Amino acid sequence: MPGAREPRAEPCWADLLTSDLGSAVEFYSRLFGWRFDDGPEARAEGYLPAYLDDQLVSGLVHNDRDSGAPDVWTTYLNVADVHAAAFAARLHGGKIHLKPVEIPEQGTLAMISDPEGIGVGLFQAFDAGDLHSARRHGTRIWSELHTKHFDAVARFYREALGWELSTVSDSPEFRYCTLGQGSEALAGIYDIAGQGPEAQAGWRTYFAVDDADASVALAELLGGAVIREPQDSFFGRMAVLHDATGAEFSIIQPTRHRA
Known part of the structure; x- marks a missing residue:
């Protein structure tokens, strides 16, 4: 994942929490033409990156069937300082569900919710501007x-x-x-x-x-x-x-x- 350029807390990424990785791979590869990194190591980690040609465009996250969480697309926002953004979210009536955690060679991730309880991710040092403008x-x-x-x-x-x-x-x-x-x-x-x-x-x-x-x-x-x-x-x-x-x-x- 490349570095950030002037982030405005705009959506930069979305990935899918799914209870059936195999079904999701079949569905989205045929619908969108995505290619998945679907090797044993990726399966064991519970995250399958999705590519369009050689461009990383999304990913699948394993949803444990016993978790009670529905299968859902998750949105992530590109922020300049994930620690400050998470603190500000709590200060203004939101909640922090996952404190900032380092993702090796990618950046820092946190999960928050707004005052209505709607969850969204925060990500520092990620830039998907080219994906947003491509319209492919x-x-x-x-x-x-x-x-x-x-x-x-x-x-x-x-x-x-x-x-x-x-x-x-x-x-x-x-x-x-x-x-x-x-x-x-x-x-x-x-x-x-x-x-x-x-x-x-x-x-x-x-x-x-x-x-x-x-x-x-x-x-x-x-x-x-x-x-x-x-x-x-x-x-x-x-x-x-x-x-x-x-x-x-x-x-x-x-x-x-x-x-």
Whole structure:
């Protein structure tokens, strides 16, 4: 993992906590074209790096079936000082779930949650800017926080992590803000308080695809499920899916003006 460049606590990485490594390898290798470091040593360590061609793009983390934790995509934020960021998170109403720990030759990792209890990782000395801008099939293209406590969570990210938030919409029907503005935006916060009890708060990971409809059909063939059918938006044609073990993620076929 390369070194950081002017981190703004922006999403820099996402990996999958999964209870079935074999199923996840089959699903994502065929859906996104990922190649996995799936040797005995990686399996024993419980972490399988994922590559697109020779570029590291993600990873799979083994989820013990007895842990009680659901299979889920985890978002990580690129910070200049992980110790200071973790302290600030606790100071502003969040919690520290994993104190900063050194990852050999990579950097320092911590896990926190915001005042709503939504977990997110902090990582120092990691730069995935090229992955975010590539918009190639199978690369992470966007990260978005869905919250039922919009004001408190937005305040937390402003005060604890220094986010400069730009309002996209502030109507009762649609409240949304971004870290940064317009084409320079790096993440979003979406108010889902009015969407009913079935709406789940948490970070959402979006991946670029060449053809949203074909990707949805393939995901279903591989044992996944469609949560939201493909639909057009300003950003491109989008869909929300479950993988074969129930982890939720989204896909976007980017429009030309976002390329």
